[in-house]
Amino acid sequence: MWFNRSICKFTIMSACLDPMKLAYVALLGFVVPIGMKLAALYHGASDSQTFEMLTGKVGVSFIMMVLCLGLAGNTTTQSGRGGEYLPLMFSRPISRSEYVFTKWITISIIGGALAALQNLLVCICGYFFGETTSAVGVFSLIIERFLDAGILAAGMLLSMLNKHPVFQIISIVAFYIWMLGQTVPPVSVAGPQIEGVDKLALDATKILLDSSQALGDLVLPGINIYDMINSSRFSILPPVAYFSTLLLYLALAISATNKREFFYGTN
């Protein structure tokens, strides 16, 4: 058994019935990026880096952080979240892999669907100002958001289920380093050659930012479907990197699930 409908329903209800969570998702997931897009279109400006972040993988992570954190691990069995009713819902114990896979699929679908909807709304807004997105482009956007949600959900599940303090610190630091790599302005500043301490400072900053991007590619790799479909040269490395990391996170999450979560609150 790989999927449990009761856990799926409970997870959806926990994620989507909290007004504060929904308000946050509505603001950061829809109002801010679509507002930025409309303002840019109205003034004839091109998309900003912040907009690209909020409509890409960073946007998916922002939506999922609030909507989906606390949906696995001990927090699910706490009173006030419906945890006290859970033992009554199950007539038999469930396997650890069933628990992890159900949670992962549910969280990925919630995060991916919201991010894909946001991307579609951005495309519709652009259409009224002369921007066209091809059918291949729209298809790519939707698939990319679900893929982003899938790997982020696996990473989040692992960090929620593994309670070891050292692992918690490493996962938080890795997330912030990944975020730093995403916020690097993708430009080089024009100007003459600089020397001395200024050059040293610039080189050190460049190394730091390049390292954060490399580490980000290592811990949360992505697949650019739009480029992959429209490229004459196919590289198998991005899909292999993505699925190897995804499977590793899920395997570690299953291993990290303890008896308490495994029996979903029952003794």
Place this chain on the structure above:
Amino acid sequence: MVQTDSPALADNTSEAANVKDYRLTATPKVFLIVAAALIILRVGLTVNEFVNPAAAAASVQWKNAQDFAGSSEPEIVKNSGKKLILYEFYADWCTPCTRLERDVMTNDEIRSTIEKNFVCIRVTDRLKEDGKNARLVADLQKRYRVFAFPTVVAVGLDGESKGTLVGNSSSMAVYRFVSRIINQNK
């Protein structure tokens, strides 16, 4: 566990329960094997790509601004054959520029759209290497207020800027930018 008076049956039941418990708590072996195989493949492919970098895919065919030396910008616009002009402000040492070229300009949909609708001119900055830029390069940078590389500027038939895109944007952002300029200047 099932209660029974028979010691033999009790042992069997206990063993069965243990087996069932193991299945519930175990990590699926197939899953672990596939994950390990993919990780090994990933390491191998990464090393291979580092040792034997793949040949670059076909990119946008840029004309070099140096080829227009002696011409002024109005003359370039006049000779564009009723096409829009797309300037790419570039520098050889600029990593985001090479990434834009490698990841975005090799996208077939973007490449064909740009080549069909624009006269593509690359304006390469040589300030760091030579200490100064050619006259036309300096004039274009000043006119379009270029402060960072890569910067892509679309210019209409009237010689006015129709849009600017700064930085190594995603393929989708570049396609949206280009399509908006084309549709608004039909």
